[in-house]
Amino acid sequence: MIGRYALSPLKEIWEEKRKYERWLQVELAVIEAFEREGTAPKGTAEKIKAKAHIDVLRIHEIEAEVDHDVIAFIKAVTENLGDEARFFHKGLTSSDVVDTALSLALVETGKFILEALDEFSDALKNKAKEHRKTIIMGRTHGVHAEPTSFGLKMLSFLAEAERNRDRLYSCLDRLAVGKLSGAVGNYANISPEIEKIALERLGLKPTKLSTQVIPRDIHAEFLSVLALIGSGIERLAVEIRHLQKTEVLEVQEPFKEKQRGSSAMPHKKNPILSERLSGMARLLRSYAQVEYENIPLWHERDISHSSTERIVFPDATMLAYYMLKKASYLVKNLTVNQERMLENFSHSKNLVFSQRVMLALVEKGMSREKAYKLIQKLSDRTWYEGIDFKKVVLKDPTISEYLKTQEISELFNPSYYLRNVEKIYRRFGL
Amino acid sequence: MIGRYALSPLKEIWEEKRKYERWLQVELAVIEAFEREGTAPKGTAEKIKAKAHIDVLRIHEIEAEVDHDVIAFIKAVTENLGDEARFFHKGLTSSDVVDTALSLALVETGKFILEALDEFSDALKNKAKEHRKTIIMGRTHGVHAEPTSFGLKMLSFLAEAERNRDRLYSCLDRLAVGKLSGAVGNYANISPEIEKIALERLGLKPTKLSTQVIPRDIHAEFLSVLALIGSGIERLAVEIRHLQKTEVLEVQEPFKEKQRGSSAMPHKKNPILSERLSGMARLLRSYAQVEYENIPLWHERDISHSSTERIVFPDATMLAYYMLKKASYLVKNLTVNQERMLENFSHSKNLVFSQRVMLALVEKGMSREKAYKLIQKLSDRTWYEGIDFKKVVLKDPTISEYLKTQEISELFNPSYYLRNVEKIYRRFGL
Amino acid sequence: MIGRYALSPLKEIWEEKRKYERWLQVELAVIEAFEREGTAPKGTAEKIKAKAHIDVLRIHEIEAEVDHDVIAFIKAVTENLGDEARFFHKGLTSSDVVDTALSLALVETGKFILEALDEFSDALKNKAKEHRKTIIMGRTHGVHAEPTSFGLKMLSFLAEAERNRDRLYSCLDRLAVGKLSGAVGNYANISPEIEKIALERLGLKPTKLSTQVIPRDIHAEFLSVLALIGSGIERLAVEIRHLQKTEVLEVQEPFKEKQRGSSAMPHKKNPILSERLSGMARLLRSYAQVEYENIPLWHERDISHSSTERIVFPDATMLAYYMLKKASYLVKNLTVNQERMLENFSHSKNLVFSQRVMLALVEKGMSREKAYKLIQKLSDRTWYEGIDFKKVVLKDPTISEYLKTQEISELFNPSYYLRNVEKIYRRFGL
């Protein structure tokens, strides 16, 4: 990941040294399990822990020779050890260490992403509370449809974020597994009991069945959830970009005092953060695709996934985290222009009340088909001649047969459209 | 979906007439809710149901004119109705009907896919039971690693299938939602209460917050689970294709008596079913990608997803179902050649026991680093000179200092590698 | 492909019977080559042609038994032949026939797509000619930037279409290859000379090196070009959807007289065609992905690509064709509202002239940095206080030191921005 989008604490999780520390953590957990089992003298792990230290450069040096990162790690760590070295990596295969440590890293990132998702939800919730009754035009196909509340928009993103939370939560549960089952997953040189004890110390469960590796559907699910999270944020970002269009301008991204929008046009205030988030969703989708392709490894494993995961896991988790943090910031600091929301109603000249008038006619006994045709005809007058729809309706003789002037006027009240909003808010405990 | 891969009962779910029937079902459920609420006379739904019938050609005729499928449907259905027509589609927007009916269809396909997944799991379970102790070479990087059991391979696919079951199950729960919340999702012309009653009759829950449509993250999750299922089957298919390679030939796909493998080469018996399944996984992955992109719809919805979903939903569900049914058939009818599995051990000239010898030396006090180097050197003799590794080990003077001939011989027993297999089986209740 | 999007003549190309006809065409071309070479009696092909007919049901019947479509085809065709049957499929492998015939189909679809692309280009060219000087606000980040011409927008899509034409053209050249090189591509039972003659009759060249099949990078390139075409149309579709938003309404999709926009809202006129095209681009992108994955077939070929291509090739080509035809229709029939384009300038209160004012100041000797800051400050007054930017500029004392009132007024003339438009048009010979 490039520095620009790498935020703490995610960034540190993916530092090389931290990776080796996790590897050491796994090796030590196994030795502790040996101690518990009685096959290593008490205190072995403690001794190793005291002497072992991670020297990244030394590891690189050895790797350049043996062309195998785990072997380089073992050699570098054990060259400072005495007799206890015998117990180090005993009965293990590289993937026992690498994949178990990877789970530690992914679960850790997952927890931070979960926190960031909660922060995002809170921001949405607060914005929703503020704008419970803020009338805004609802739009379908990009075209004015019927009035709604700005708060409902926020609740819509909140509901999606909550679903993503549920997905991430179940997924992290499946992800919190390790494997210490040896070269082909049959515990030939290490026992399921040792695995259980060691993994417990690491906060992980055993994979129900591992091959040489933890099966990749588990990781692919994780990335597919990140792709869902990313696409959900993109939906919000696209909404903001639309609402900030010059002709609409109902919301505005925060714009810092000294910020400059364009090198050529001093007047520009652009929704650049939302645009950035839109783009990033594409990356998250593409990373999921890579990990899907990593599932059908050959036999007990091939190592084709490894190169991709060195890139995809850090990048996907850091981007998801970045997006959530920025989306929270965006929601919290969004300028909401309520006046403009009402002004924009004028663009559609009361046409958006067409359904209500039609339904009122049906209510009064006109057939639905006849009412639809009549209203479509009247709305065409507004559309093509630019006459306000309310005026058109008020003057129409057929309508007068069914509805009184007073009744008609009431049909054009936008507040009517919010009458059920409270009930929706209650679903969110708001 | 092309006929070739369209199996019943999935095929019928996606027939056009069935779609309209589901739309009618939704419309009727709403009218029944009106009856319960008292805003439509008792018996209205019943009367409509009696008169309404789906005339696909008539719908097409009208659609050609109005360019809107739901309006065409309503017109076609209601033109045979009398006064009850007034209640038909009342207060609804097209998406209320279309999206709720879509959930009915998807949930129905989902249940059949779940069943097929269970059948697949059963097939794997049975095969695993049969081959608990069937020794086969475990392979990593495509290269002989250490012996394992063929049953464990089956359990590995079973474990993955179980995870996919869990994912599908949670996903179907999220998918079993409808929406009758009107044009922009705020229940302007229909109440949350009506929605609740109507959806209950359809076996669905209300979407916690809908816009004009059910949010697409819900559908994207479904397709991402199908992509996981597909990629899991691909893993199995790739395994079989590998094991059926001429040089390996440890398993064989069922080959029917009159089947022909090649138009040019009369001797060919190819794993064509596994190859077909491998390919199909690519389609399932790509459909998930499409639905991810359908998430960020504009505002309260745009309709860009519609054209894609007309293709992607039928195709993805039918393919997933097809793949599961065929994979079950494949597993059930797979020829397993146990003799050949043992014969193939000879290809690696006992090299696969290298770790055991190394560990035995470490056990006897040799340092891990020294043992590794020694064994690597000895195994190179096997590798480059073709001498059986057991012979090389037996003749090595250093090894003789640590291990007796009898001890060495025992290290070369493949059964050793299965000693923990029972414990793994127990995790599956087998 | 579903009927809804299957247009003639693409639809017919993909009919099953046509596929078998192409297979027969390939088989006959080979026999004609045998005749030319002298290894089959003159007239053999003619005789076979007279007797052979494609009986789809009979082929299905046999395929149900032999589980191999080409063998079924050969058997069905030859069972009506006499002695000439000996020459039928002689020395060929199935893929010789299938892949060569596939090239025939793809090249045929490719030519129609090329034609449709030309029609699309023409539509854009005509629209560009009409609107050479039609002033419209240029927008970046969705925000007013600087004035431009609507014709230039059309030229932008034209330039992209032309690039796609070039790509498709080179790609079709690579695609116009067949292969008659036998089971593993080494011409064991058929000679390169026979291949050359036979392919020439079919309008194809030999693949420089085939395995059992034509290498799939060739097909993947084709689908990647279709994905580019699709994404280009999506760019146009998104532009139209934006310009048809209620607040903007500078263009409008054709809306048929009896068309209905919404089942609930009689007033709606939605850019549904553009939305449909946006969605379809997602499908084209995903099909390219599938074919990329089809490239790394095993050894001289595996058949995993086959199932995917039965779906992907018809669907991708039909969709690309559909999209181009509809995009042409859209461009030809687009309503362009020039008045509204000018009216919409008012939304940004002359802020879009900020760069010109800044550059004029720099021209007169102010430093760029100072000018930028000054203009940003002034434009903030417009932004936050709503005062027209021209007024703000006219009143600013610093600016008055550099520019006369008359000079300032001229800076606010939108026509200025079109002064180089003619030069751009000339690049297109317009």
Next chain:
Amino acid sequence: MIGRYALSPLKEIWEEKRKYERWLQVELAVIEAFEREGTAPKGTAEKIKAKAHIDVLRIHEIEAEVDHDVIAFIKAVTENLGDEARFFHKGLTSSDVVDTALSLALVETGKFILEALDEFSDALKNKAKEHRKTIIMGRTHGVHAEPTSFGLKMLSFLAEAERNRDRLYSCLDRLAVGKLSGAVGNYANISPEIEKIALERLGLKPTKLSTQVIPRDIHAEFLSVLALIGSGIERLAVEIRHLQKTEVLEVQEPFKEKQRGSSAMPHKKNPILSERLSGMARLLRSYAQVEYENIPLWHERDISHSSTERIVFPDATMLAYYMLKKASYLVKNLTVNQERMLENFSHSKNLVFSQRVMLALVEKGMSREKAYKLIQKLSDRTWYEGIDFKKVVLKDPTISEYLKTQEISELFNPSYYLRNVEKIYRRFGL
């Protein structure tokens, strides 16, 4: 890109400082054009070049404030300039600089990738020359098909590499464009003539029609070609992985003297490089997907592509380069085990000659259908009873009626299958 896969000189191209140097290069080229045109005093560019230097930290400092990287760059560079600063970035918009400079970078990477592709082709060509007549079993569906030459395999990858070269070459031609057409692409504040002169100095052509940016189909094509290159290398990598499987072992990746294959199993020699290359192809495919999605930018541009391209362009080009260099190394240093290739024929017990026997029978007058059935029956004896197919054929009474013993024996000569190999080599001038 992570350090592990970042090779020189690609790595340096993407260093941040180099980016700013390219920006400066573009700015200077414009000023030189001004000089030529006479709107800037002679020597301005020279003076600026002498004084301007890139101070990355200073740029970061300013960017933290103004939140716009190009403005920060301009400010940082011009704060050391005197009066010439007036001409710096004059009439330009950020994208003029950024996108033109991006083309410089991409074209530069493209040229190195082209070189690496040529090196890869040369390696394949040499290997093909060496193994013109090296007999190897051709395999389809992973199953023995008919004999072929190992050299032909190499030629197959060569032919694909050549096609990719053609694609890359045409693509680089389209990519070698810049744009200096201002904020919305209409040359409002800069003339097409200035653009032409400036771009010429940079070795670029003007984009036929740019918006604020160079249209993204151009970049997407580039990434789609890289995806094709990657998938082609994957095909080679998968081939090697197959041929290095323990049971096959016909080739072997280079294995360095001190290299270690597994931390657990000292005997392992794994095709890790090929596996790595297989995985990386997935990344290249996914990056293409991202850039396809970047095509439909809003109006004259939105900036959603920017964040993705900061990651995707460096990563995709560096990976493509890395893959080509490693693939060349792999091909050059591949161990080819000719003996083993012949030995492996025994696995299929001469079944692979079935077609030849069948064709010989047809040649002698037997009908194709009868011959096919007979040979399938005989090959089943080999298949199920393990009797060598040649023996079965020699003993069959029906065959004896058509073919003499001597004739039969000749049918089993693998060299027969190479008789047209020379003709294929000639197509490559070999």
